[in-house]
Amino acid sequence: MRGFRVVFMCLAALSAPVPAIAASSAWHETEGGRVRLVVFPERTDGSIPALLDIRLEPGWRTYWRDPGESGVPPTVSLPESSGLKLESLRFPVPKHFDDGFSRYTGYDRSVGLPLTLKQKVPGPETTQVSASVFLGICQDICIPVQAELSVELQAGAAVDPAEAADLKAAEAALPAPPSPDFAVIDARWNDDGKSLAVAFTAPGTTPQVFVSGPDGFQFGTAMPTRSGDSYHVEVPLLRKPKNASLSGAAILFTATSGGRAMETTLAIAPHAAP
Known part of the structure; x- marks a missing residue:
């Protein structure tokens, strides 16, 4: 070692x-x-x-x-x-x-x-x-x-x-801000609070996504799926501070698609703890 x-x-x-x-x-x-x-x-x-x-x-x-x-x-x-x-x-x-x-x-x-x-x-x-x-x-x-x-x-x-x-x-090399053809449509925590569901538009056919949160939050990986004219992805939340609230947490969403990259802070629908 x-x-x-x-x-x-x-x-x-x-x-x-x-x-x-x-x-x-x-x-x-x-x-x-x-x-x-x-x-x-x-x-x-x-x-x-x-x-x-x-x-x-x-x-x-x-x-x-x-x-x-x-x-x-x-x-x-x-x-x-x-x-x-x-x-x-x-x-x-x-x-x-x-x-x-x-x-x-x-x-x-x-x-x-x-x-x-x-x-x-x-x-x-x-x-x-x-x-x-x-x-x-x-x-x-x-x-x-x-x-x-x-x-x-x-x-x-x-x-x-x-x-x-x-x-x-x-x-x-930094990701660009959202644009009309590359942007988040909707973001919300799933009912159990264990994953984050995001719908977004993207210019390519094989987007990849990356999610990060405040100190103590840690996300896993997930592959987006096509849904009509947009994409949907559910990113697992691996851990968060015990007393941290999901509501109002500052979450950054980063995606690549069609040779471009986009990053934005998510406006997440309020979450009610199960």
């Missing part, structure tokens, strides 16, 4: 607009791949784009935000003292895997996860930022990778064109 590995990466952030501030961690080599974090100049709306850059060796995999029956989803957190908050961590469409022992959801290729950071309150320019990163990569076994990170920022540093291209490609 392979032991745990710790990956140290650098996180950079901004606290005030400047001509250009960009920083990336050094690549940290770990069994099965390497990882770094890149942060880009603050945008006009005050958001700070960043990229969790995960490079995998052939035969290795990493996980989506809901890994399914097994796995470790990637997380990034900033300490309260950082002066920054993590507004979003977004994921391209993953794949379903079945290794004969469990089913899980993730990536069998290198992947970039776009992040958005923002200042909590205006203040003096930040020169050092710390962050924690946690993810898992697997082949025969899963290796949890954890890092406590700190980086010095350098104002005026030019953005590396290759890193800018990586961010652009990662953002382009």
Whole structure:
């Protein structure tokens, strides 16, 4: 059994607009791949784009935000003292895997996860930022990778064109919002609360769906079936926090079909506990 590995990466952030501030961690080599974090100049709306850059060796995999029956989803957190908050961590469409022992959801290729950071309150320019990163990569076994990170920022540093291209490609790979021919028609919990039924339109003939919920919720996999001009799927709810309510739970629905990808937050009909 392979032991745990710790990956140290650098996180950079901004606290005030400047001509250009960009920083990336050094690549940290770990069994099965390497990882770094890149942060880009603050945008006009005050958001700070960043990229969790995960490079995998052939035969290795990493996980989506809901890994399914097994796995470790990637997380990034900033300490309260950082002066920054993590507004979003977004994921391209993953794949379903079945290794004969469990089913899980993730990536069998290198992947970039776009992040958005923002200042909590205006203040003096930040020169050092710390962050924690946690993810898992697997082949025969899963290796949890954890890092406590700190980086010095350098104002005026030019953005590396290759890193800018990586961010652009990662953002382009994200699912699009709903459109007239690719959208959810209806979503509701089944009477027993153990699965989520979704009806949707899709442009292709073999759609795949992925569902994720708040912390503690975990969904399984299911294949959609055609019903007239739309599709229907019932996705099993594998687990949820004991006291969590189904009503009002924020659930993300992601689908691929016809070479396109769509993602939306579900408006779910109220559920009455059985």
